[in-house]
Structures are given as C-alpha cells and as structure tokens.
Amino acid sequence: MDKVTNIRIAGLGGMGVLKASLILSELLFEEGYDVKKAEVHGMSQRGGSISSDVRFGKKVVSPMIGSGKIDFLLSLEPEWSDVHKNSLARGGVVISPADFDVSKLKSAKSINVAALGVLSRHLDIPEGRWLETIAKFFPEKLREANAEAFMLGRNS
Amino acid sequence: MPKFEKKLLSGNEAVALAAFHSGCALGVGYPGTPSTEILENFSLLGGNAEWAPNEKVAAEVALGAAFADAASLATMKHVGFNVAQDLFFTASYSGVQGAFVAVVADDPGMASSQNEQDTRSLAYAGGLPVLEPSDSQEAYDFTRLAFRLSRRWGIPFILRTTTRIAHSNTPVEYDLDSLEPLHSAKYQKDISTHVMVPGHAKPSHLRLRRKLAEILKWNESDESPNMVVEGKSSELGIIASGVAFQHAMEAAPDAGFFKVALSHPLPVNKISEFSKRYKRCVVIEEGDPYMTTLLLAAGANVEPRDEVWRFGEFNSDRAKAQIDGATDYSEPAVKSKPPQLCKGCPHVYSFKPLVDLNCIVSGDIGCYTLAAMKPVSGMDLQICMGASIGMGLGLRKVLPESEARRVVSVIGDSTFMHSGLTGLLEMVYNPPPTGHVVVVLDNSTTAMTGQQEHPGTGRKLDHSPAPHTVSIADVAKAIGVQNVEFFNPVRDAEKITEYLREKLATNELTLIILKQPCLLAAANLAKMKA
Numbered sequence: 069m070d071k072v073t074n075i076r077i078a079g080l081g082g083m084g085v086l087k088a089s090l091i092l093s094e095l096l097f098e099e100g101y102d103v104k105k106a107e108v109h110g111m112s113q114r115g116g117s118i119s120s121d122v123r124f125g126k127k128v129v130s131p132m133i134g135s136g137k138i139d140f141l142l143s144l145e146p147e148w149s150d151v152h153k154n155s156l157a158r159g160g161v162v163i164s165p166a167d168f169d170v171s172k173l174k175s176a177k178s179i180n181v182a183a184l185g186v187l188s189r190h191l192d193i194p195e196g197r198w199l200e201t202i203a204k205f206f207p208e209k210l211r212e213a214n215a216e217a218f219m220l221g222r223n224s
Numbered sequence: 225m226p227k228f229e230k231k232l233l234s235g236n237e238a239v240a241l242a243a244f245h246s247g248c249a250l251g252v253g254y255p256g257t258p259s260t261e262i263l264e265n266f267s268l269l270g271g272n273a274e275w276a277p278n279e280k281v282a283a284e285v286a287l288g289a290a291f292a293d294a295a296s297l298a299t300m301k302h303v304g305f306n307v308a309q310d311l312f313f314t315a316s317y318s319g320v321q322g323a324f325v326a327v328v329a330d331d332p333g334m335a336s337s338q339n340e341q342d343t344r345s346l347a348y349a350g351g352l353p354v355l356e357p358s359d360s361q362e363a364y365d366f367t368r369l370a371f372r373l374s375r376r377w378g379i380p381f382i383l384r385t386t387t388r389i390a391h392s393n394t395p396v397e398y399d400l401d402s403l404e405p406l407h408s409a410k411y412q413k414d415i416s417t418h419v420m421v422p423g424h425a426k427p428s429h430l431r432l433r434r435k436l437a438e439i440l441k442w443n444e445s446d447e448s449p450n451m452v453v454e455g456k457s458s459e460l461g462i463i464a465s466g467v468a469f470q471h472a473m474e475a476a477p478d479a480g481f482f483k484v485a486l487s488h489p490l491p492v493n494k495i496s497e498f499s500k501r502y503k504r505c506v507v508i509e510e511g512d513p514y515m516t517t518l519l520l521a522a523g524a525n526v527e528p529r530d531e532v533w534r535f536g537e538f539n540s541d542r543a544k545a546q547i548d549g550a551t552d553y554s555e556p557a558v559k560s561k562p563p564q565l566c567k568g569c570p571h572v573y574s575f576k577p578l579v580d581l582n583c584i585v586s587g588d589i590g591c592y593t594l595a596a597m598k599p600v601s602g603m604d605l606q607i608c609m610g611a612s613i614g615m616g617l618g619l620r621k622v623l624p625e626s627e628a629r630r631v632v633s634v635i636g637d638s639t640f641m642h643s644g645l646t647g648l649l650e651m652v653y654n655p656p657p658t659g660h661v662v663v664v665l666d667n668s669t670t671a672m673t674g675q676q677e678h679p680g681t682g683r684k685l686d687h688s689p690a691p692h693t694v695s696i697a698d699v700a701k702a703i704g705v706q707n708v709e710f711f712n713p714v715r716d717a718e719k720i721t722e723y724l725r726e727k728l729a730t731n732e733l734t735l736i737i738l739k740q741p742c743l744l745a746a747a748n749l750a751k752m753k754a
Contacts, residue, residue: 154558
C-alpha cells in the first residue's frame, strides 16, 4: 500500500472523463486510501481534449501525475488520448474501448464506466463495492445500464 | 467532544463548507473558472448565495454585510479581482466590523482565462492579507482561519487558490463541534472609518499599515499556520506555497521545507533564518516571483528565479527542473483537440452574417470567443469582460469611413450584464460619426462557466424565480439606442444579414439581440423542472 498508484483517465469533453474519475476517487477514498484527483474544467468541456489524474496510496503528495509515472491509462478516445502513452510508467497498462465490445453497450455514453470495469480487474476492491459506488453517481433510470457497462468491462 | 467527519472534496467544495461552518451570512460572486462552484455549493449546503452582475458589485455587497458585523464571502476568478479592485484597495483602509473573506482563484497556465496574473501581487499592492491553501484540507482550514483573522484584525482577507486547488479532490476532515453560529448583524455609525474622504483616509492608511505590521508579527510567530519541516541534510531548503508546495514535496521529499500559508505579509525574517540553515534554498511558487523578490530584498539565502518559471502551471517535473537549476524548461508538446462550440450551438449561426458581410468584429468573453478560431473565424478582438463595445467604438472613431462601417461589437448576455452597460452609455454619449452596431448573443445563461443565472435569465443562483427579469432591449432603449431589434440566429440568417447591411450603411446606433437559448442550459433546465 506504500506505493502510490497513478491512474489517468483521458478523452474528449462530454465523454464522462470527469464522472469516471469522480466515481473512482470516491471509491478509493471510501476504501481507506489517501486519494488525490486533479483535472481542468472550463474550456475543456467544449468537446476538447480532457484528462483527469487519480492518485492513491498510503500517502499522496502532488495531485498531478509526473511524466513517465502513469500506471493505468484509461484512453477513452484513442485518436486523441493515446498521446498520454508517452507518459506511461514501465509496465503501465493502457485500457481503451478496444478492450470490450462497444456494440454491447446500451449507450456509447457508458464507455467511461465500462473502462472502469476493465480497470477493476487490476485493483483489489470487491466487485460489489464498485457497483455500489457507481450506482451512487447515476439517477435511478441509468443505474442498470451503467452496472451492465461495468460488468461488460470487468468480464471482457 | 470533537465530532469528526471526513469527505473527499474539491477545493471549491471545501471553501463552501468552511464558509458555511464559519457562520457566513452571505456569499456573493460572479461566475469565473476555476472559482464558480464555491457559491453553488454554498447554496446547496443551505447558505445564502447570490450571483451579482459582476465582481465589483459582489465585493460591494459583501463589504456592506461585513460593515454590519456579519461574516461575508465574495468569490471570483483572478481577472474578476481586477474588476473589484477599486473597492478592495480602499476596503483595506476602511476595514470591517465583521469578517470579509474574498476567494480569488488564479489560473496559472490559463486553462480557461485570458491571462495568468498573480493575485498575491495585487493583494500586496492593496494591503490585503493573503492565505494560500495547498490542498482541500487547507482550503477548508484556511477559509475558517480567514474568517477568524478577518474579524480579529478588522480587515478583508484574501484566500488565493489556483486551478489545481479549486478543481482537485483531496480528503478533508473537520470537526462538527467547531461550527460557528451566524453573527447577528448590527449597524454602528462611524464615519471616520466608513467614509473615506482624505481626512479620514489618511489616518486609515496609517491604521492599515499598523494592522499589517501586527499580522506580520503574528505570522513570524509560532502561532502562524506556516509549517517548517527540517530536511534530512542541510543541502537543500525549499520555500513554497499553495499547490506548488505539494509538487516540490513530490520532487524533493528529503529537502527542508518552509511551507508558507500566509504569504502576505510574508514572514521574511523567519524564512531568512530557515534559509541560512541550508547550503542553498529554492523558492517554488506558481505565478510571479512574489516571495522570491521579497526574500532576496530581505537578504535571505535564496536563489534568484529564472524567468522561465513565471510561465504556466507547475507540476512535480517542473519543480524538480527548477530545483536542478534548469533554465530552458519546456513541456513536451502534447497533441490535443482544441475546445469548440457545441454541435448546433446558436453562436455558430450568429457569426455567419458577420463573416458574410466582412465585418471587423470586436468580441468579448464567453463560449462565443471560440468563434475567433476556425472553422467560424468570426472575431477580430477580445481582451476582457465588456470591452467589445468600447473597443468597437474606438475603432470606429479613428478608422477611415469605409473601414469604420465594417465594425461591429459582439457581446453575450451575461457579459452585457457584467460590464456592457457602461459601454452602451459611452456609445450614446460619444457616438462615432458612422454610428455603431452592437450585437448581443443572448443564449439566456452564463454558458462558459457552466450555465449560471444572471439578472436577465429570470432566475436566481439556485434557479428559483427572480423577482424581476432585466430586459436588455428595454435597457438599451432607455439609454437612448435608436434601433433595437430581435432576431433568432438559427432561423433568421437572411433577415439578420439584410438588417445588418442596412444599419451598417447608416450613421445610427443599433443594438441587435440574437436570442436563442444555450443547448446545454435548456437541457439542464428541463432536467431541473422534471
């Protein structure tokens, strides 16, 4: 637990980058980790490139991931977000929509949550805790679709 | 018994919670990235929060409340602080009876701003004390502290945040048993401190400097919130404030640290003593070399800062490069997709007639500023809130007639409320010989910052109905603009082009309102109603 784990979620404005990082950081916080999440709002919400850093461990200092330190890159729009591969740590993992069958998603808006599903295979947190936390961030009518999206990624 | 609660909060959420816990009676501001969510969260917590037409009015309202012994909060982005500066530079003289905290959010690196000015330099000039949190916990703690210190010394306090404080989420722990009640307001007449005529302002200036000297003494003492961590060796000492402290800690965990919390008035003696315990000391700060300059002047053992560190946002790589003495640092260029107007956005339609008529467009601040870029390419000038009208008039007054007739000022509805009115007064008072045309892009919201309300939307900060809806058309007519006309930018393209062509050929004053709601705001409002 001493080592800080660095996760970057990247994509375009409107794809749910910020929502995914909010779900992830809240879950890690509730699991007892020190967590820091950094992002930039504003102009980025107009469909431009956007990324959010989530860092967790026993003690996190800077909220931003240093270059060459990304352990997990969730690249939601590879054409634009694969550029962050340059900053992967040795052995760093890239997660992208190619990791699951996007056509099985009820809505393309759930790509962010499906990517969290893929990420969940790498983190030692019970499946139920993921699903509980995801449910908290969506209104009733979207919960089932997002739970399914998460499981699609997790079982891919 | 303390009753602790712990949450993961953004800096803005932490400030809002702290203001609520400090018994803040009123929060007033104008939306501006990255400060906007403070008042929205303060309102959600149950606080009394308002959007003012602009930052100067917000600060005026907050100061009035603090004159009446209440605790008040004003929020704004760094450039909004400029708008309010006329008030702040004298509110430091007058002081307050209650508590007045202004949160000013800087945007180093300009993620969503037109400049990267440093609030500390302005606060120094205005004689206003500054606290700088380095994470959400401190955003909470220092906001609470700012309210206490403002009341203790009777002076407005500035809380300077930056993008990575405002919009980063980090854990915050607070004691629910430490909450302060609302202070009941009371008025006490005292023209010697509340009426700043020269005869009162002269002793008030002396009083301000005495207060700052007392605050400095406190800041040099062990009571201050500054923090010293001695290093593993005496090789390297680092002086840092704000989020730059976190980046420096990441870059050089074994160094000695003087973490500055209250950066104006800066505890130069204490930092000098610290600096002399180390072979070399580096000051890591985002923005101006504010601390560096003061420390060098005081003879502290700190290295001068290379100009390269003035530009952009810090991170741990930059902090390391500065510590290592680099002078030619540049971030690797990252391919990124620029922001753009939403698909179907009314602004895209609004600029077409202006482009077709080859207009010189004096523009303003908002989503529509994106229209300056490809593919719309419909804007020529943009400097600050409200400047479109004045700059357009200036162009018209000096350009040869054929060129002057091409000039149009374009401004959004929220920006018009913020600072377009005075430009309109100038237009009717000193009209250019060729007249002028102002186009208001009315999407009935403050779209850029996330669809906030303003005096023209008919709704208050919490989206409940406002007692009155200001009509831009009625205001323009009352001020004396000759022609005021409405069009729908999406449906009336040809009519708009025709009307524009006609009015640009006259010497009359014309205001055209292109009204069509922002797509995002309309969707959000529908959601709220449901």
